[in-house]
Amino acid sequence: MxxxxxxxxxxxxxxxxxxxxxxxxxGAKNAALPMIAAACLGEEPTLLDNVPVELRDVKILIQILQESGAAIEVNGSTVSCARGSFPNGSINPIASEIRYSLLLLGLAAALQSELLLPMPGGCKIGDRKYDLHLMGLSKLGATIDETEEGIHISSKGSVGSEIEFYLPTTSGTENIMIAAAIAEGTTTILNANTRPEIMELAKLLNLMGAEVECSNRIVQIKGVKSIRGGVRYAVMxxxxxxxxxxxxxxxxxxxxxxxxxxxxxxxxxxxxxxxxxxxxxxxxxxxxxxxxxxxxxxxxxxxxxxxxxxxxxxxxxxxxxxxxxxxxxxxxxxxxxxxxxxxxxxxxxxxxxxxxxxxxxxxxxxxxxxxxxxxxxxxxxxxxxxxxxxxxxxxxxxxxxxxxxxxxxxxxxxxxxxxxxxxx
Missing domain, CATH: 3.65.10.10 (Enolpyruvate transferase domain)
Known part of the structure; x- marks a missing residue:
């Protein structure tokens, strides 16, 4: 890749x-990346159009998902994504080069799995904490341990919860949306980031079979038993x-x-x-x-x-x-x-x-x-x-x-x- x-x-x-x-x-990078991860919730392939497949972050995310069992195919700017056997192995260390590798934690939590994620990367632009990701996933019932090797997450099933962020985080909001989509009960994210990329992710998840509502700084996810997928959507x-x-x-x-x-x-x-x-x-x-x-x-x-x-x-x-x-x-x-x-x-x-x-x-x-x-x-x-x-x-x-x-x-x-x- x-x-x-x-x-x-x-x-x-x-x-x-x-x-x-x-x-x-x-297509918008920061819309495409969470959509690719979310599409891997689906039992059937979801087609994403207008994906900026030449971007390094996009290539890396697709690579690490494929190597860990997700069924992903790239055809021009269209990417087909489905659950496949994710996660079925260790995560490539190259995951540490992008911040959006964090979304694999939410994906694993939703699918009642476990994985070890290398520490995430991205631009060095000051203090970019991921504590809100871990706090939110923990509230949904996941067990999380941080070691020198990375972030280990295991889940036997997510349970809905009320999660309040001390500041609105884009990828943190997306991570909880993915994790809570297949959960027991309702999850409410307070002080969520509800910028256009979040709204687009909600639209995709709903088309795939989830139940997500977004309003100003509030996201509510009603958990469903499974996500069918099998839809087509264009990245903004x-x-x-x-x-x-x-x-x-x-x-x-x-x-x-x-x-x-x-x-x-x-x-x-x-x-x-x-x-x-x-x-x-x-x-x-x-x-x-x-x-x-x-x-x-x-x-x-x-x-x-x-x-x-x-x-x-x-x-x-x-x-x-x-x-x-x-x-x-x-x-x-x-x-x-x-x-x-x-x-x-x-x-x-x-x-x-x-x-x-x-x-x-x-x-x-x-x-x-x-x-x-x-x-x-x-x-x-x-x-x-x-x-x-x-x-x-x-x-x-x-x-x-x-x-x-x-x-x-x-x-x-x-x-x-x-x-x-x-x-x-």
């Missing part, structure tokens, strides 16, 4: 081009990808069209973009954005949905370089998510970070630099900054970027960016 490349892969960006054109979005478009390409185009003064997308997925992002001076509107089933106008400085505070997701603050940090005045970005979720700021400093702009806040003064001349993708979104921020810098930018550790953006180089090239991938 995973390709091996010889040499070091970098992205090389030459700034100065205006980005204009049409981009078709891939990548809203995070949409925001990234809107910013990429408009910060260069260009214009972009994104077909088959709705601003309903990015209401707060769109509101802030308009406040900054970017024209964003929806017409004929597509989203359009133009960056021809002067851009104003802004203040951004991340928040759970419907607020602006923490994932997007590095993208807006790049945009701040072309806005007139000082912009502030405060992350109220991952307070240490500013490692990428040290990389942005290399472009010569005025950018500083302290505590959970970054301050960026726009309008200064930027120069291409050699930088490193510290994490997924921080790496994307480096690309965007390179697009408006003079000269050449070389970005290393690009595997981080490729964890969340499918074919990002070719998509930016479609818009007119001077960017290429090199192996040296």
């Amino acid at each position: 995973t390709a091996t490349l010889t040499g070091t892969k970098t992205f090389v960006v030459t700034g100065g081009n205006q980005l204009t054109g049409t981009i078709k979005l891939s 478009p990548g809203w995070d990808e949409a925001v990234t390409y809107i910013v990429a185009s408009t910060m260069t003064g260009g214009e972009i069209c994104i077909p088959d997308f709705s601003l309903d997925f990015i209401k707060e992002d769109a509101r802030l973009l308009k406040e900054i001076g970017i024209d964003v509107f929806e017409w004929g089933g597509a989203v359009y954005a133009s960056g021809k106008k002067e851009k104003r400085a802004f203040d951004l505070f991340t928040a759970p949905y419907p607020g602006i997701n923490s994932d997007m603050q590095p993208i807006f940090a790049a945009l701040a370089f072309v806005a007139n005045g000082k912009s502030t970005i405060t992350d109220l979720r991952f307070t240490e998510r500013f490692k990428y700021i040290d990389e942005l400093k290399k472009y010569g702009g005025s950018v500083h970070a302290f505590g959970n806040t970054a301050i960026i003064e726009g309008g200064r001349r930027l120069q291409g630099a050699e930088v490193k993708a510290t994490d997924l979104r921080g790496g994307a921020s480096c690309i965007l900054t390179g697009l408006v810098s003079e000269g050449v930018t070389i970005i290393s550790n690009v595997s981080q970027i490729e964890r969340g953006y499918e074919n990002i180089v070719s998509k930016l090239q479609q818009l007119g960016a001077n960017i290429e991938s090199r192996i040296s």
Whole structure:
């Protein structure tokens, strides 16, 4: 499932081009991953369309599920998933490279099984606890032990419970939804994250035979005896990808069209973009954005949905370089998510970070630099900054970027960016 490349892969960006054109979005990574896991509850194969199968995180999740007995087949961007004999063996250590491997715990709990999961990974963006996952699964009746080898879970059947999170967690909510789908009684998650990916997961589970209701910050799951599956559902478009390409185009003064997308997925992002001076509107089933106008400085505070997701603050940090005045970005979720700021400093702009806040003064001349993708979104921020810098930018550790953006180089090239991938 995973390709091996010889040499070091970098992205090389030459700034100065205006980005204009049409981009078709891939499926949303953070919607596809829990859907793949949830589809493995089904006794019959469920077909998921629009899966971003080229993303490394998606490849790894499919690989570890297949190796542990799930019946998964990939055909283009369609993935067929069923329970198979999951779990029937040890989990590949590669599972430690992605955070969404945690969902195997909920899957094992639902199927009254046991497994040993290597410690989960993902972006290093500060304190990313998984205690809420373990607390919720324990309340459903699972026995959990943490050792140096990983997280061991065993379950003889889940029993519904009321579970209250001290903060809304996306993957934690998804894990409990999967675990409680086949349970005795009703499970209620209070202070759940109910962003669009959660709503889409609930729709899929209900089609498969579960009984899930979502409202603002509350998810209720009425346990059923079995999940039949045997349905077909499309993964929602990548809203995070949409925001990234809107910013990429408009910060260069260009214009972009994104077909088959709705601003309903990015209401707060769109509101802030308009406040900054970017024209964003929806017409004929597509989203359009133009960056021809002067851009104003802004203040951004991340928040759970419907607020602006923490994932997007590095993208807006790049945009701040072309806005007139000082912009502030405060992350109220991952307070240490500013490692990428040290990389942005290399472009010569005025950018500083302290505590959970970054301050960026726009309008200064930027120069291409050699930088490193510290994490997924921080790496994307480096690309965007390179697009408006003079000269050449070389970005290393690009595997981080490729964890969340499918074919990002070719998509930016479609818009007119001077960017290429090199192996040296």
